[in-house]
Amino acid sequence: MPELDDILPLPTENQAITDFLKNRRSNLAKLMGDPGPGAAQIDEFLTIAARVPDHRKLAPWRFVVFQGPARTDFGQHIAAAFMKANPEMPADRSIFEGQRFLRAPLVIGVISSPKACPRGTPEWEQILSSGAVCYNLCLAAQAAGFGAQWLTEWYAYDKDVQKALGLSEVERVSGFIYIGTPQSASKERLRPDVKSLITHWGV
Numbered sequence: 001m002p003e004l005d006d007i008l009p010l011p012t013e014n015q016a017i018t019d020f021l022k023n024r025r026s027n028l029a030k031l032m033g034d035p036g037p038g039a040a041q042i043d044e045f046l047t048i049a050a051r052v053p054d055h056r057k058l059a060p061w062r063f064v065v066f067q068g069p070a071r072t073d074f075g076q077h078i079a080a081a082f083m084k085a086n087p088e089m090p091a092d093r094s095i096f097e098g099q100r101f102l103r104a105p106l107v108i109g110v111i112s113s114p115k116a117c118p119r120g121t122p123e124w125e126q127i128l129s130s131g132a133v134c135y136n137l138c139l140a141a142q143a144a145g146f147g148a149q150w151l152t153e154w155y156a157y158d159k160d161v162q163k164a165l166g167l168s169e170v171e172r173v174s175g176f177i178y179i180g181t182p183q184s185a186s187k188e189r190l191r192p193d194v195k196s197l198i199t200h201w202g203v
Contacts, residue, residue, distance in 0.1 A: 001047060020143065025186040027147030029103040032180030036067070036105030037146060045144070045179075046108075049137035052129055056119060060126035061133050061174065064109035064165060071101035077164035078155045085158070100155065104147075104180035110134045111167065112174045130174040137177050147182035150175045 002008060037045065046063055054060070066074055079098030083089065101107045112130035114123045134150050141148040155161045156173035165173070 024139070024142065025188065026138070026149045027142075027182045027186055029149045029151060029178035029180075031183045032104040032147050032149075032178060033183050034105050034181060036180050037141070037144065041144060042106065042108075045137055045140040048140035049110075049133050052132035052136055054129050055121045055125050056117060058115040058117060058121060058126060060112065060114045061130040062111045062113050064111060066101050066107040066109070067105065071107060072098075074164065075099055075101050077161055081155060081158045081160040081164075084160060097155075100153070101176075104149075104178035106179040108137060108177045108179065109165065110137065110174045110177060111165070112172045113168070114170055127172075127174075134175040134177060141177070141179045146179050149178045151178060152176065 042065065049063075050059070075098035078100055079094045082097040083094050086093075110130060110133050112127050114126040115121075138148040138150055152173060152175055156176065162171075162173065167173070
């Protein structure tokens with residue numbers, strides 16, 4: 001990784017990266033398995049994830065990493081929150097909800113953590129930066145040969161789950177990034193008609 005004040009290379013044509021981005025598709029968490037990335041790879045993924053636009057360098061986000069037994073342990077909070085909100089549901093649904101994080105060997109929570117800024121960096125820009133972190137993390141994992149999927153699902157918005165994560169009143173879950181080894185290839189899905197979404201201003 002470059003050090004502070006290193007001269008970075010200018011952009012150059014890289015067809016391999018272009019092809020990677022043209023074919024990028026999320027890998028379903030439910031179709032992931034072992035092995036997951038090692039400690040050094042996770043550190044690298046998070047370092048890459050943090051290389052996003054960040055107005056005034058506030059780092060308005062943070063990470064929560066779930067591996068091994070921590071996935072099951074936190075799953076108990078998810079299961080309890082679900083049953084609290086849905087007491088009429090059968091007990092086996094609680095088991096299903098508690099196993100959410102077991103779909104992949106690694107789950108990384110990206111937390112939007114806006115900072116008070118005397119110079120006035122808008123909160124919206126800070127939230128957008130957190131979303132960019134989620135996507136960059138997916139790209140880093142997939143570029144290393146792993147599958148990755150950015151999910152939120154209901155528990156990202158549940159107050160009890162947010163409390164278990166230690167979120168402050170201004171923090172939100174931007175996403176849970178599931179990372180593991182894909183058990184099957186993804187299929188292309190319907191994509192938007194990009195031309196219909198373009199406006200040439202003044203024309």
